[in-house]
Amino acid sequence: MPRRLTSGQVQLLLGLALVAAMVASAGIGAFSFAPERMLHYLAQAAGWLPSTDADALGRNVFLRLRLPRVLLSAATGAVLGVSGALMQGLFRNPIVEPGLAGTSAGAAFGAALVFVFAGGSGSALSFTAPLGALAVPLLAFAGAFGATMLVYRVSTAFGKVNVFTLLLAGIAVNAVCGAGTGFLSYVARDPQARNITFWNLGTFTTASWRGVVLVVAVLAICLALAQRHAKALNALMLGEDEAAYLGIDPGTLIFRLLVLNTVMVAAATAMVGVIAFVGLIVPHVLRMVKSSDYTFLVPASALLGALLMVLVDIVARVIIPPAELPIGIITAVVGAPVFLAILLRQRGEGGVGFHG
Amino acid sequence: MAELRAVRYVAGNAVILDDVSARFRPGAFNVILGPNGAGKSTLLRVATGLLRPTAGTVLYDDRPVRDFSPDALARKRAVLSQHVSLAFPLPVRDVVLMGRYPHFGRAPGAHDREIVSRALDLVGMREKGEQPYPTLSGGEQQKVQLARVLAQIWNEDAPREPKYLFLDEPTSSLDVHYQLHLLDVARGLLARECTVVAILHDLNVAFHYGDAFFVMDGGRVVLETDRASEIPPALIERVFRVRTHAVVDQETGERVWRFSL
Numbered sequence: 001m002p003r004r005l006t007s008g009q010v011q012l013l014l015g016l017a018l019v020a021a022m023v024a025s026a027g028i029g030a031f032s033f034a035p036e037r038m039l040h041y042l043a044q045a046a047g048w049l050p051s052t053d054a055d056a057l058g059r060n061v062f063l064r065l066r067l068p069r070v071l072l073s074a075a076t077g078a079v080l081g082v083s084g085a086l087m088q089g090l091f092r093n094p095i096v097e098p099g100l101a102g103t104s105a106g107a108a109f110g111a112a113l114v115f116v117f118a119g120g121s122g123s124a125l126s127f128t129a130p131l132g133a134l135a136v137p138l139l140a141f142a143g144a145f146g147a148t149m150l151v152y153r154v155s156t157a158f159g160k161v162n163v164f165t166l167l168l169a170g171i172a173v174n175a176v177c178g179a180g181t182g183f184l185s186y187v188a189r190d191p192q193a194r195n196i197t198f199w200n201l202g203t204f205t206t207a208s209w210r211g212v213v214l215v216v217a218v219l220a221i222c223l224a225l226a227q228r229h230a231k232a233l234n235a236l237m238l239g240e241d242e243a244a245y246l247g248i249d250p251g252t253l254i255f256r257l258l259v260l261n262t263v264m265v266a267a268a269t270a271m272v273g274v275i276a277f278v279g280l281i282v283p284h285v286l287r288m289v290k291s292s293d294y295t296f297l298v299p300a301s302a303l304l305g306a307l308l309m310v311l312v313d314i315v316a317r318v319i320i321p322p323a324e325l326p327i328g329i330i331t332a333v334v335g336a337p338v339f340l341a342i343l344l345r346q347r348g349e350g351g352v353g354f355h356g
Numbered sequence: 357m358a359e360l361r362a363v364r365y366v367a368g369n370a371v372i373l374d375d376v377s378a379r380f381r382p383g384a385f386n387v388i389l390g391p392n393g394a395g396k397s398t399l400l401r402v403a404t405g406l407l408r409p410t411a412g413t414v415l416y417d418d419r420p421v422r423d424f425s426p427d428a429l430a431r432k433r434a435v436l437s438q439h440v441s442l443a444f445p446l447p448v449r450d451v452v453l454m455g456r457y458p459h460f461g462r463a464p465g466a467h468d469r470e471i472v473s474r475a476l477d478l479v480g481m482r483e484k485g486e487q488p489y490p491t492l493s494g495g496e497q498q499k500v501q502l503a504r505v506l507a508q509i510w511n512e513d514a515p516r517e518p519k520y521l522f523l524d525e526p527t528s529s530l531d532v533h534y535q536l537h538l539l540d541v542a543r544g545l546l547a548r549e550c551t552v553v554a555i556l557h558d559l560n561v562a563f564h565y566g567d568a569f570f571v572m573d574g575g576r577v578v579l580e581t582d583r584a585s586e587i588p589p590a591l592i593e594r595v596f597r598v599r600t601h602a603v604v605d606q607e608t609g610e611r612v613w614r615f616s617l
Binding site for chain 1: 404406425426427429430431434435437440441442443444445446447450454455457458462463508
């Protein structure tokens with residue numbers, strides 16, 4: 001995508017690519033569906049065409065398994081992309097993403113608590129029982145918020161973020177949350193432990209319409225709110241004092257961004273597990289091909305994040321059939337080298353990203 | 357008029373500003389002088405509304421600064437800091453446009469874009485408008501930041517209203533050319549109902565550009581005067597802990613100070 005394309009054109013291209021990828025993803029798998037078959041099933045689901053028993057199996061696979069999976073992967077990717085963009089703006093650094101700042105690990109720990117303890121009556125977390133299906137997202141949110149807040153507070157001094165402190169604090173918080181999650185999977189009974197392991201690597205196999213509704217709703221609300229803060233995110237690039245001179249209260253802005261972020265990451269993590277590096281790569285690619293302007297970056301990160309995740313999900317399904325590769329493995333294999341490339345580039349530029 | 361009334365600022369047990377009152381001369385170039393640690397930066401941060409004083413009031417046009425909404429305050433006064441680095445590369449024009457943020461909602465209007473162009477013209481950076489900010493030299497970056505604060509309190513066109521520009525050691529890292537250029541542009545604002553309040557370290561530059569002087573020491577304003585010639589050498593020697601020696605420039609008749617320990 002050359003630089004002379006306008007922001008709108010880049011977004012349009014991303015949108016078209018996303019639709020194409022979603023159609024492909026919906027068609028590919030153990031059951032494959034042609035686009036006209038998909039339309040047929042959709043029309044049947046809407047009641048426009050009569051449903052027949054003959055194609056009940058295909059229809060069920062498509063409507064109950066494939067479609068929610070495609071939608072969940074797209075929504076999750078969009079959430080992670082936007083979250084990465086916000087996180088980088090908040091910390092004023094291009095190497096930050098939810099995985100580094102402890103957000104994902106905190107969410108994972110919170111959710112693992114529910115997995116292991118919420119089941120039995122009289123257990124420490126039986127108070128979550130009335131929360132029902134919302135227990136996992138809520139505890140994931142609590143864990144994510146606590147971890148991110150801790151890392152942010154530790155790495156901020158006199159209104160400036162110290163990136164080295166940030167990385168070290170992130171390592172520490174990740175280690176503590178990782179140890180907690182590890183302990184839980186150790187004490188857990190077998191099926192729970194297996195859940196935690198799978199889920200620590202991210203998976204869409206458990207995609208349900210309930211998960212789709214939750215993540216899409218969170219995405220819609222948070223995306224709209226993030227867009228409203230695009231100007232303020234740009235101003236924050238100048239530093240907290242300069243942003244304040246432009247009429248933005250940095251304290252309020254940072255708190256709102258942290259909450260937005262943790263809501264998004266917690267929702268995605270609660271539904272599909274920990275998926276690293278998407279939040280890192282997506283905004284970075286967009287900064288390179290077009291602009292760091294947040295009025296562009298926020299919506300474009302949603303589109304590119306969704307596109308990337310749909311593609312990764314296709315790879316996860318087709319690479320070792322009939323088994324599936326956990327999503328987190330693929331994103332790490334692709335993402336870690338990109339991360340190193342960014343670091344090398346920064347070193348070449350005299351460490352541009354390391355200025356607080 | 358911008359005014360501080362009995363301002364006190366305490367951080368922990370340290371009294372940074374001790375009962376400071378100052379009335380900055382409207383439409384003039386006000387200079388704050390003083391040694392490191394005298395409280396100049398804190399005074400500026402209180403005067404701009406960034407810090408809330410422990411006691412006392414800051415007023416713009418007889419209205420307490422706390423009564424302004426954040427956007428209204430940002431349209432009333434702008435602040436140019438010593439050095440502003442950008443976390444991510446943006447084109448120069450987008451950086452200057454940030455000065456218009458307090459003026460528009462979601463998207464800038466044609467009026468805002470025109471002001472950005474004219475502000476870039478004023479600092480002589482229009483042809484670099486599309487260049488990424490981090491690729492500029494330190495002096496050019498400061499020109500862009502100056503254009504940004506000019507766009508923020510844009511007062512070139514009638515009807516004008518009183519505006520305030522605060523400069524926080526804006527020339528510290530600039531070479532002589534960029535120093536003089538920046539201060540000339542700032543002086544040019546005085547004719548447009550803008551009051552300038554600057555912290556300057558180079559005393560000769562300060563005496564040359566300033567219209568009113570506020571000498572600070574130990575958290576207090578120890579001297580306030582409209583004439584550089586009225587600042588006693590003994591005061592400079594005591595406050596800055598140097599010895600002074602004045603030389604008169606044969607051509608201009610202007611007094612030039614030399615310092616030694």
